[in-house]
Amino acid sequence: xxxxxxxLEVQELVRRFGGVSAVxxxxxxxxxxxxxxxxxxxxxxxxxxxxxxxxxxxxxSGTLSFRGKRIERKPPAARARLGIAITFQTVHLFNGMTVxxxxxVGGHAWTMHExxxxxxxxxxxxxxxxxxxxxxxxALERVGLDRFMHQPAESLPLGRQRSLQIARAICxxxxxxxxxxxxxGLRAExxxxxxxxxxxxxxxxxxxxxxxxxxGFVTSIAERITVLDRGHVIAEGTPExxxxxxxxxxxxxGTATSDESAGIR
Amino acid sequence: MxxxxxxxxxxxxxxxxxxxxxxxxxxxxxxxxxIYVTIGLxxxxxxxxxxxxxxxxxxxxxxxxxxxxxxxxxxxxxxxHWPSLVALMAAPIAAGVIAFVIGVPxxxxxxxxxxxxxxxxxxxxxxxxxxxxxxxxxxxxxSGIPALRIGPLAISTGKDYAYLVWVVAVAxxxxxxxxxxxxxxxxxxxxxxxxxxxxxxxxxVESYKLKDFTLSAAYAGIAGGIYVFFIGYISxxxxxxxxxxxxxxxxxxxxxxxxxxxxxxxAVVTVISQVLTSLGTSPSLPPxxxxxxxxxxxxxxxxxxxRLIPAGVVGTLSDLWKKTKPSASASGPVDxxxxxxxxxxxQAKDG
Numbered sequence: 001x002x003x004x005x006x007x008l009e010v011q012e013l014v015r016r017f018g019g020v021s022a023v024x025x026x027x028x029x030x031x032x033x034x035x036x037x038x039x040x041x042x043x044x045x046x047x048x049x050x051x052x053x054x055x056x057x058x059x060x061s062g063t064l065s066f067r068g069k070r071i072e073r074k075p076p077a078a079r080a081r082l083g084i085a086i087t088f089q090t091v092h093l094f095n096g097m098t099v100x101x102x103x104x105v106g107g108h109a110w111t112m113h114e115x116x117x118x119x120x121x122x123x124x125x126x127x128x129x130x131x132x133x134x135x136x137x138x139a140l141e142r143v144g145l146d147r148f149m150h151q152p153a154e155s156l157p158l159g160r161q162r163s164l165q166i167a168r169a170i171c172x173x174x175x176x177x178x179x180x181x182x183x184x185g186l187r188a189e190x191x192x193x194x195x196x197x198x199x200x201x202x203x204x205x206x207x208x209x210x211x212x213x214x215x216g217f218v219t220s221i222a223e224r225i226t227v228l229d230r231g232h233v234i235a236e237g238t239p240e241x242x243x244x245x246x247x248x249x250x251x252x253x254g255t256a257t258s259d260e261s262a263g264i265r
Numbered sequence: 266m267x268x269x270x271x272x273x274x275x276x277x278x279x280x281x282x283x284x285x286x287x288x289x290x291x292x293x294x295x296x297x298x299x300i301y302v303t304i305g306l307x308x309x310x311x312x313x314x315x316x317x318x319x320x321x322x323x324x325x326x327x328x329x330x331x332x333x334x335x336x337x338x339x340x341x342x343x344x345x346h347w348p349s350l351v352a353l354m355a356a357p358i359a360a361g362v363i364a365f366v367i368g369v370p371x372x373x374x375x376x377x378x379x380x381x382x383x384x385x386x387x388x389x390x391x392x393x394x395x396x397x398x399x400x401x402x403x404x405x406x407x408s409g410i411p412a413l414r415i416g417p418l419a420i421s422t423g424k425d426y427a428y429l430v431w432v433v434a435v436a437x438x439x440x441x442x443x444x445x446x447x448x449x450x451x452x453x454x455x456x457x458x459x460x461x462x463x464x465x466x467x468x469x470v471e472s473y474k475l476k477d478f479t480l481s482a483a484y485a486g487i488a489g490g491i492y493v494f495f496i497g498y499i500s501x502x503x504x505x506x507x508x509x510x511x512x513x514x515x516x517x518x519x520x521x522x523x524x525x526x527x528x529x530x531x532a533v534v535t536v537i538s539q540v541l542t543s544l545g546t547s548p549s550l551p552p553x554x555x556x557x558x559x560x561x562x563x564x565x566x567x568x569x570x571x572r573l574i575p576a577g578v579v580g581t582l583s584d585l586w587k588k589t590k591p592s593a594s595a596s597g598p599v600d601x602x603x604x605x606x607x608x609x610x611x612q613a614k615d616g
Contacts, residue, residue, distance in 0.1 A: 056461055080467030092462030094455045105455045109467030111448055115476060118447035119440040125447060132448065172467060 006065075007032045007207050008053070008176055013062035013072075015048055022048040024231035025062065030176070030209060035202045037222030037239075038211045041252055044228040046211045047089065050180050053209070054086045055079045066176070080109045085174030087165040089181040089211075093153045100149040102164055103139055106171030107132030132171070139170040143197060159190030166197065177201070177208045183217045195221060215252075219243065227251070271589070290427035298423035300539050302495055305430035306488040307531035309437050311515045312524065313484030316441055318513075319522020320453035321477040323372070327383030328512045330390045331360040331482040333504035335489025340407050340499050341400060349413045353490045360486025361479045368478040372471065387509055394501045406500025413494040426495045433491065434528075437484055442524045453477060454522075507560065511538065514563050517570055520577025529578050537562065 006029030015023040023045045030036045040046050051057040053064065055076035064072040071079055085106070094102050111128040118125050140146040143163040148156060153164060162182055169177055179198075183191050198221055202208065212218045218225060219239035227235040227242055229251040235242045242248050290298055310332055317323050335356035342352035371382050394401045401407055413420040413429075420429055444450050456463035456470045464470050493499050511534060519530025538559055545555030574581040 054465060056465070075469075076461070076464040077467050077469045080465060086465050088462070088465070092459045092465070094458045094462065096458065097451070097454060101451060101454075105451050105463070105466050105468075108448060108452055113448055115444060115449050115480070118449050119444045121443055129447060168466065 005032070005068075006030060007034075007067060008209075009063075009065040009068075010049075010053070011063045011065070013049070013052060013064065014060045015045075015052055015057060016060055017048075021231045023052060023059070026228070026231070026233050028226050028233060028236060030207060032207055033202075033205045034207055034224065035198070035222050036209045037218035037225040038209055038228065039213075039215055039218050039225060040228035042213075043230070044251075045231040046213075046228055047180065048231075049228065050086075050178060050209075050211050053178055054084065080172060083109075083173070083175035084178065085109075085169035085172045085176070086178040087162070087169055087180060087182060089184060091158070091161045091165060093161055093164060095152070095154040097153060098150050099140065099145055099153050099156065099164060100133075100136055102153045103136040103167045103171045104132050106139070106168035107135055109172040135173065136167075136171045139167040142170055142200075143167045144193070159186050159193070162186065162190075162194070163197070170201075175207060177206055178211070179208060180211045181213055182210070183212060183214050191217070286431055290424045293427075295423050298427055300535060302423065302426050302430050304528075304532050304535045305427070305434045306492055307512070307515060307535055308434045308528045309430075309488040310485045310512055311519065311531045312434075312437050312441050312527040313481030314512050315516045315519070315522060315524070315527050315530075316445070316453075316484075317477050317481040318516055320445065320450070320457055321474050322457035323474060323478065324380045324513065325383040325478070325481070326380050326506070326509050326513065327385075327387040327390075328481070328485050329504045329506070329508035330383075330387035331364060331485035332489040332492070332508070333387075333390060333394070333501075334360040334363055334482075335486030336493040336499050336503070337394065337401055337407070337489075338486070339490035340410050340493040343410050343494070344407060349411060349494065350415055353413060353487070353494065356490025356493075357483040357486035360489070361483035364482030365475065365479045368475045372474050372478060384506065384509070387504070387506060391501045391504065402500070404501060406498055406502075408498045410493055410497050410499075412497075413491075420494065423495075426491070430488075430491055430495075433487060437487075438524055438527070445524065449473070457522075507556070510563065514567060516577075517567060518577060520580030520583075523577065523579040523583070526577050526579035533578070534563075534566075537566070 008030040010029070011027050013023055013026045014021060026045070026049060038046055038049065048057060052059050052072075055071075055074060055078070059072055062072070063070055066079070066082055066084060069082070071082065071084075074082075094105060097105075107128075111132060113122070113124045113128050116122070137146065137149070140149060143166050145156075145160060145163055145167055148160070153161070156164060166177075166179075166182070182194055182198075186194060195217070198208065198210070202221075210218055210222060219242075222239060224237065225235075225239055225242050226233055227245070227248050229247075234247045234251060235245040237245070289301060293301055310328055314325060314328050317325055338359035339349075339352040339356040342355055343349050347355075367386060371379060371386070374382055395404045397403070398405070420426060445453070452463065452466075452468040452473055455466065456468055456473060460470050492503075496503075515530035515534045516527070517530070518533050519526030519528070541559045541562060542555045544550075545558050570577065576584060
């Protein structure tokens with residue numbers, strides 16, 4: 001596990017809520033270009049871990065390193081500027097803005113011009129706005145939303161709203177993309193599109209962490225899977241390895257719905 | 266309506282508004298010019314407040330305080346023989362600096378707590394002004410403020426101020442329009458909708474809120490600076506809490522977060538308040554009547570606007586305007602399920 005240089009290195013991460021440790025000394029590393037699945041039954045701590053990596057929660061102890069730089073105390077905006085992009089489980093769109101504008105917000109992370117340059121239309125404003133717009137148009141094309149560019153974001157159906165979140169993340173030129181349950185609530189066809197899109201991004205070398213409830217979805221696309229249960233990492237390995245891991249099977253059979261246990265076997 | 270017809274309508278409307286703005290001071294009586302200047306000053310303040318309310322999602326009930334800070338800064342400096350243009354320039358800077366300093370703790374508050382803290386700031390400021398009479402003239406006020414001079418130009422008549430205030434107002438509107446249609450403007454709109462979504466996109470939400478608060482105070486400050494030279498005398502009475510409320514009403518009437526709404530809201534509310542004042546000051550009526558009347562009417566306006574046209578005058582008109590777009594009736598891109606994903610008011614260029 002240490003034969004590669006990890007892009008993201010999680011070490012002994014702890015986060016408690018009251019007396020409960022939602023995440024309890026979790027450690028793992030994600031290599032550059034990897035598509036990592038993060039699964040676990042309800043209440044395993046997936047979402048807490050996700051928010052610890054995104055910066056919307058701070059750990060009680062432990063460290064997070066991104067490209068060897070410690071980030072566990074940095075606010076979400078600073079992490080985004082380092083190249084960590086996220087998509088939320090509950091879609092966070094900027095309602096009232098068009099699909100294109102929503103995507104362009106993602107360009108905030110790698111551009112610099114501020115209020116004075118924007119107010120007086122100074123050269124850097126023009127240059128960066130053009131670059132953001134190009135990147136956004138490209139990102140929308142990637143996810144197949146370019147036709148809907150000028151529509152209000154909230155008019156899209158749920159599946160496309162999720163794609164829009166991914167487009168916004170791509171527009172931020174991420175080095176690590178965290179996806180929180182992107183397949184939840186999608187119809188079969190939308191799920192296939194999402195699967196194809198993630199596969200495409202993966203072949204292009206984008207590092208991703210896929211937090212997913214739907215075990216079948218993750219095992220079919222991720223290279224390696226980390227399994228959480230009650231705040232602990234109980235297994236890590238290839239989809240084949242974890243499917244036959246007795247700890248994983250027990251964890252899922254304890255709380256699983258028939259869907260999930262079907263996915264695991 | 267064709268695209269060409271639409272753009273020519275917009276253009277001619279802009280020309281008509283521009284020309285009448287220029288011509289009006291020449292034909293208005295001196296008391297009407299005063300109203301005209303007041304509308305211009307309110308437009309400047311309301312543009313900033315609208316930027317704060319509509320883009321950063323913050324409400325300030327202390328905007329008249331920053332207006333006052335600007336007025337007192339310029340007034341005190343002018344009385345102490347600073348060049349009047351320097352005094353005017355100092356007004357927005359002083360208001361901005363004070364907003365920045367108090368904004369650091371205040372903006373940690375949310376919702377009602379923030380609103381009341383801005384109100385408290387104004388009340389505290391008024392007490393400070395009344396108790397520093399060596400500087401501010403106290404409750405009696407500060408008089409003997411010389412006329413504004415810009416180089417060789419003396420700005421003395423009401424007409425002069427009418428032009429000055431509109432030059433500044435147009436500059437403020439343009440700056441704001443540019444700002445809202447750019448990276449920082451998108452960021453402000455995004456964070457007003459979802460702060461956690463905005464921070465995930467790399468937007469430093471807290472610092473943007475503070476910048477917005479500072480800028481809106483600076484706008485109020487420059488308006489206050491012009492006001493003090495125009496009136497030539499100021500006292501704490503010129504900056505009552507009701508003025509702050511009036512500014513908020515103007516934002517709501519014009520349409521929160523619409524740049525041109527600032528002007529419409531300022532004009533409508535100023536005219537209404539003038540009518541009420543002249544009604545209330547007719548002889549045989551009790552002296553408190555204007556205040557009571559105007560508060561009652563503001564409450565009524567607020568209720569009517571929020572019930573009937575929550576997007577405000579400009580917001581509602583621009584929605585209606587969008588509905589006249591040529592492709593609105595044509596079928597837009599169709600979702601894979603077969604139902605049109607376009608609402609009636611929406612159009613896509615490639616539809």
